[in-house]
Amino acid sequence: MKSDILKVTIERGADRRDVFEVPAYDNQTVLDVVSWVQQNTDPTLSYRFACRVGMCGSCAMMVNGVPRWTCRTHISKVLDGNAVTIGPLRNLPVIKDLAVDMDPFFDKWVAAEGVHHGGLTRDDPIAPVDQTSPARVEANAGIECINCSVCYAACDTVAGNPDYLGPAALQRAWSLLNDAKDEGRSAILEAVSGSDGCHNCHSMGSCTTYCPNELDPMSAIAGLKRETAKSFFKRGR
Amino acid sequence: MKAAQGITSRAHPLWLAYMLHRLSGLGLALFLPFHFWVLSMAMTDPARLDGFLRLTDTGLVKLVEFGLVFLLAVHLFGGLRLIAMEWLPWSAPQKTLAASVAALSFLIAALFFMKAI
Numbered sequence: 001m002k003s004d005i006l007k008v009t010i011e012r013g014a015d016r017r018d019v020f021e022v023p024a025y026d027n028q029t030v031l032d033v034v035s036w037v038q039q040n041t042d043p044t045l046s047y048r049f050a051c052r053v054g055m056c057g058s059c060a061m062m063v064n065g066v067p068r069w070t071c072r073t074h075i076s077k078v079l080d081g082n083a084v085t086i087g088p089l090r091n092l093p094v095i096k097d098l099a100v101d102m103d104p105f106f107d108k109w110v111a112a113e114g115v116h117h118g119g120l121t122r123d124d125p126i127a128p129v130d131q132t133s134p135a136r137v138e139a140n141a142g143i144e145c146i147n148c149s150v151c152y153a154a155c156d157t158v159a160g161n162p163d164y165l166g167p168a169a170l171q172r173a174w175s176l177l178n179d180a181k182d183e184g185r186s187a188i189l190e191a192v193s194g195s196d197g198c199h200n201c202h203s204m205g206s207c208t209t210y211c212p213n214e215l216d217p218m219s220a221i222a223g224l225k226r227e228t229a230k231s232f233f234k235r236g237r
Numbered sequence: 238m239k240a241a242q243g244i245t246s247r248a249h250p251l252w253l254a255y256m257l258h259r260l261s262g263l264g265l266a267l268f269l270p271f272h273f274w275v276l277s278m279a280m281t282d283p284a285r286l287d288g289f290l291r292l293t294d295t296g297l298v299k300l301v302e303f304g305l306v307f308l309l310a311v312h313l314f315g316g317l318r319l320i321a322m323e324w325l326p327w328s329a330p331q332k333t334l335a336a337s338v339a340a341l342s343f344l345i346a347a348l349f350f351m352k353a354i
Contacts, residue, residue: 205251
């Protein structure tokens with residue numbers, strides 16, 4: 001049954017849960033609901049968003065216990081009756097209310113060597129990239145990541161080991177490993193093969209299940225597992 | 238209740254497969270010391286071993302044995318699944334095909350098994 005009023009529970013800190021009544025509209029995203037609360041009921045509610053169209057990756061939150069991009073999640077898809085519970089992203093320190101500190105997430109992006117390792121200067125000719133080569137297909141599979149941290153929040157391995165690099169950073173490393181323009185192969189393999197690297201992954205697949213852009217970090221991490229193992233055995237020879 | 242909610246939010250097939258693999262492994266790990274202890278009686282106390290073996294004729298123990306075979310089968314297939322998933326860069330249709338073939342061969346094997354007993 002459709003209700004005109006939504007019962008919205010927002011987690012604010014460990015013990016505080018505020019319940020708000022929000023008018024329902026035909027086209028309403030979870031972010032719209034949070035914004036309505038902040039603009040009409042409680043101006044002290046903190047949350048983060050920017051583009052509202054699923055490009056910037058800043059509005060992810062836990063919605064009924066599932067990490068989601070709130071700007072592209074229609075409230076009618078997640079309502080339990082007329083109720084919904086919204087909380088800050090899991091696995092990241094909460095700054096206030098629904099805003100989390102994304103620093104650990106981005107620090108791991110760098111720790112996994114998710115940075116460009118160039119080998120050419122501006123004077124060199126541009127290296128041709130074959131879009132159909134198997135390596136390029138692998139690299140392309142992960143480049144639409146918007147750094148929203150939904151996979152990181154979904155991952156039970158991150159929850160169990162806060163130092164684990166996490167699905168997004170490792171997927172980036174896999175993309176760069178397969179990028180013909182990137183020359184950081186040994187640095188990447190070194191970075192992802194440590195005790196907090198790709199071999200931590202238990203292939204639970206929550207990253208792949210919940211990625212809003214339908215990317216597949218689990219398979220990317222499996223790729224890193226294969227490459228690090230191959231390089232280990234080659235080194236031993 | 239919060240923990241239960243956490244589990245339902247993660248209960249997708251891959252996560253359940255992971256859980257089944259872990260729990261079956263744990264079950265087998267708990268069983269193995271007992272298994273070896275009973276086997277060791279063949280050397281130390283054959284009469285007591287025979288007593289244990291007679292126990293396996295009772296219905297309840299047969300049911301537990303079924304559970305044991307189930308754990309073993311689930312854990313074996315879980316391991317094969319993991320090895321295939323992580324070591325073979327298969328595409329999604331290839332994975333579906335492999336799973337279907339495994340299921341079909343399991344079905345045929347089960348049919349033969351049921352004819353045999």
